[in-house]
Amino acid sequence: MERNNRLGRFEEVVLLAVARLRENAYGVPIRREIAERTGHDVSFGAVYTTLDRLEQKGYISSRIGDPSRERGGRAKRYFRIEAPGERALERSREMLASMGGLVHASP
């Protein structure tokens, strides 16, 4: 596996949040999901930096939605997990499972 394609811890959390939110994955719910699941209050800047990195790696894609009143006439940027992203999550899950197996197997 190339170093560039490895998932960092926070990248994995953000990718899982995007996968979990499906059609409603934009900045606010992604940040809330991360805060609720991990207990850490992360900034929008950190979330968007990670999302941009994931998009560059081809794990997610984004599109601009329609502007709305609640957001002062500003548009939402929706994210969607792509096939390479799903494969990366699967690899990460398998790796964690195998490591967990090693812990249980050790005397």
Add this chain to the structure above:
Amino acid sequence: MRAPESRRCPVCDDDHLHFFSHYPFGIRKGWVCTNCAIRYLRHLAPPGIDLTTSERRLLILCAETLLGARRPASDPGRLLSVPGTEIVLSEVVNATDNSRPPTAACFLLDLLLRKADRKAIPGDLEEEFRARIEKYGQTGARLWFWGETVRTLATRNPVCRWILVGGLMRLVGWIFRQIGS
């Protein structure tokens, strides 16, 4: 607030001025006539007049005032895009000034964020701000907005990060010097 007698509309040179407009921090103040604001909003910019950037900005701000005063109750969700700009005006009249995020912070975000971030990030911040008003009240929400603005700019803008880190290092250095002396 009435326009002074001697002032004329910067767009059509007419003398019937009605709307006062300003930028955050009072950088720019001016007047424009109602007709120009309406025509511009209806995608009918005054013919033969090439608007400068400052005039365009002035009109946008005036138009916001105009929309706030005349929003039709039958169509509350209507949005208007301003031709020649990327700005979309939302007709949020029921919202008082207190339910809007700090103007200066929004101005900084618009000024310092990259073009690609200018739509989504300030919108997300504003949406979260409105949710926090109900939970934590005006002061808490405004403080959160300012804090989040600084964090976001430090993360997304390398120059801001450099300035913040530099300032922090200077502050730490000054504290050590004070302790040492």
